[in-house]
């Protein structure tokens with residue numbers, strides 16, 4: 193029960209802005225249900241008037257009958273329109289909010305989820321939640337209204353029949369409780385296997401060249417089939433259970449129907465009931481039994497779809513990044529590590545009690561064997577990861593700030609690997625500075641030694657590049673990523689093997705240009721190549737000996753070539 197209340201309050205919290213659009217269909221559903229019950233009474237009176245050859249009354253009831261059909265048609269149309277509108281409105285808003293919240297989470301926590309899993313939660317699970325709000329809840333209201341109106345109408349016409357229907361009805365609800373628990377389990381399994389399928393598919397498409405080069409087509413298809421088959425089994429399991437429970441629910445429905453039919457038939461035989469009454473009984477008993485059966489389907493649906501709420505809550509409950517309100521606008525910034533320790537896995541230190549000072553405007557090379565923790569160090573400076581102990585500061589002689597999400601505005605970063613977005617070159621560069629003029633974009637491209645090849649492209653900076661820089665060479669993509677960081681004009685610039693695909697001459701040229709930038713950023717350059725070390729003020733080595741020691745960050749003041 194407590195669990196249900198938590199989810200209800202989650203729904204309330206997330207639908208604050210939609211109270212009006214969600215209430216309107218509920219009111220219309222109630223009107224529709226009452227009018228359909230009224231139709232049963234009208235049809236009874238219509239048949240009675242026909243039997244009694246009362247022409248005036250007959251015309252009146254035919255008019256009312258047609259009128260209520262029109263009302264129902266119009267309301268059905270409006271409701272369909274509102275449902276479509278609400279589905280889009282609410283699912284878009286929930287998705288936008290979730291994307292925003294996900295972006296506020298700590299990268300370290302978030303990176304434990306597969307991107308395919310997160311996108312399933314954002315699409316399929318949000319779809320389920322929207323459906324609860326837009327379809328299931330209005331259906332429940334409509335059924336409840338229909339039930340109450342029909343029960344009172346039947347009570348007015350034939351109290352004994354109303355009682356029978358009312359006693360038979362709850363049988364379906366009791367059955368539905370058993371159904372709900374199992375359904376919830378099936379739905380959780382279906383959503384999880386949907387996540388696995390999507391994650392697998394996403395990776396298979398991203399790595400299509402590897403699949404082709406290693407001739408893995410059959411293997412990949414086989415693995416994908418296994419995942420899809422697993423999902424198929426869960427979906428069919430749910431299907432089978434639904435069929436069994438539907439049949440059980442239908443029995444109580446048909447029993448009620450048969451009783452009403454027999455009652456009316458016997459009444460007509462005895463002359464105690466009219467044909468009109470028989471029509472009304474059958475319609476009304478349907479409307480009392482129907483809602484019970486409908487509720488018996490909808491309530492478990494509501495409970496089981498709460499799996500989707502749980503999956504979204506799980507993402508929302510991840511730890512948030514710390515943000516400070518005010519970070520001074522520095523022109524020049526140094527970085528200071530104070531007894532910093534960090535590990536991904538307990539006691540497998542990447543840095544252990546490391547202290548280090550990088551001065552304002554200094555260019556530092558960070559070197560060390562692969563897998564020693566260079567990128568991790570950059571992530572710590574970016575505040576993407578939190579030290580397990582110790583503190584990292586950025587600032588100048590007068591003021592320092594502890595690293596957090598807000599200090600990121602002082603940092604530009606060129607990550608390892610291809611990080612371009614699909615779109616034009618200029619769109620990619622403007623991600624670094626939205627309002628940059630065309631001239632400024634070209635200037636940044638010149639500094640990154642990218643202008644020479646871009647100016648020869650048919651569409652220049654308006655050339656469209658594909659996902660992850662498809663259409664460019666790796667070295668070209670790297671230079672565009674560097675230009676994006678340069679135009680960001682921040683006091684710190686972090687380059688994580690950002691020039692690894694460039695020839696030595698171009699690499700030196702790019703790094704020289706960076707050193708000569710008018711805003712003189714403090715630079716950390718991660719590199720495996722010695723050429724770059726020449727232009728650095730200092731080289732910091734991450735130790736090669738596997739054992740982690742205190743002061744693992746062993747830095748050597750050196751302008752010499754090392755390694």
Ligand SMILES: Nc1ncnc2c1ncn2[C@@H]1O[C@H](COP(=O)(O)OP(=O)(O)OP(=O)(O)O)[C@@H](O)[C@H]1O
Pocket residue numbers: 303536537542560561562563564565566567568569608
């Ligand atoms: N998200 C993670 N969870 C657990 N361990 C990780 C994670 N990311 C990296 N590691 C481990 O941390 C160590 C340091 O990784 P990191 O990427 O910082 O190395 P690197 O020095 O940048 O290597 P390279 O030169 O190959 O880029 C590696 O042993 C790696 O296996």
Ligand SMILES: [Mg+2]
Pocket residue numbers: 566567568608688
């Ligand atoms: Mg790395």
